[in-house]
Amino acid sequence: MYPLQDGERLLWSGRPEHARRWFPEHLALLVGAIAVIGVLGTWFVLDDSFVAFVGLPLALVLLFTTTLPHLRNSRARAFATTYLVTDQRIIFVAQWPSGAEYRWVRLSRLGPPRVKADDRGVGTITFGTSPWTRWQLANKPQPGAWAPFVPDLYAIAGAARVAELISAARQPVIAR
The missing domain is CATH 2.30.29 (PH-domain like)
Known part of the structure; x- marks a missing residue:
């Protein structure tokens, strides 16, 4: 074989x-937390509901579409190697x-x-x-x-x- x-x-x-913890996962969580705090802070400060209802989901979708393929590929390679x-x-x-x-x-x-x-x-x-x-x-x-x-x-x-x-x-x- x-x-x-x-x-x-x-x-x-x-x-x-x-691995106990993966650096990309921590980075994705940090960026996600900053995005959520930024959008919610903008919503509270500017009282703009558009940013809260469109900006937050858009920021999270962009975050996950950029980080999840990398995480999925690296984990798949680790399991297959x-x-x-x-x-x-x-x-x-x-x-x-x-x-x-x-x-x-x-x-x-x-x-x-x-x-x-x-x-x-x-x-x-x-x-x-x-x-x-x-x-x-x-x-x-x-x-x-x-x-x-x-x-x-x-x-x-x-x-x-x-x-x-x-x-x-x-x-x-x-x-x-």
């Missing part, structure tokens, strides 16, 4: 952990209802792993790319199989241990 090559050993496999770390590659598997999508990166093509973890040990492993580059690749539409992707492992349990496995597996590859 998973595309392991002959002689390739699986070192670790896992899925993204469910499985990471496989082998002694030669990192494989990213997305199990969709229509089929499976496989992408991989050879360990020799990656920079040294960097870990950013929370107090539970759940964290993200990045490989030498800048935060701006990762944000651009993650948020631009990427049609087609040849589109670049961000080879980061998001929200994985025991991120420090997985990074050590990747570092240990990279040593023989780099020495060749």
Whole structure:
């Protein structure tokens, strides 16, 4: 089922952990609260019922139409993704209802792993790319199989241990 090559050993496999809180949800709540307070404040100060009955629903509809697709897509990707770390590659598997999508990166093509973890040990492993580059690749539409992707492992349990496995597996590859 998973595309392991002959002689390739699986070192670790896992899925993204469910986050306690998601930053986009907090941002959407904050913007929604500001919109509600702004529209209600305008209604009370200016005594304008048009703003209250048209402006508030319009502001909330605009808020939800801009934030919900992003939240839905990021959650769907988190539920569908499985990471496989082998002694030669990192494989990213997305199990969709229509089929499976496989992408991989050879360990020799990656920079040294960097870990950013929370107090539970759940964290993200990045490989030498800048935060701006990762944000651009993650948020631009990427049609087609040849589109670049961000080879980061998001929200994985025991991120420090997985990074050590990747570092240990990279040593023989780099020495060749």
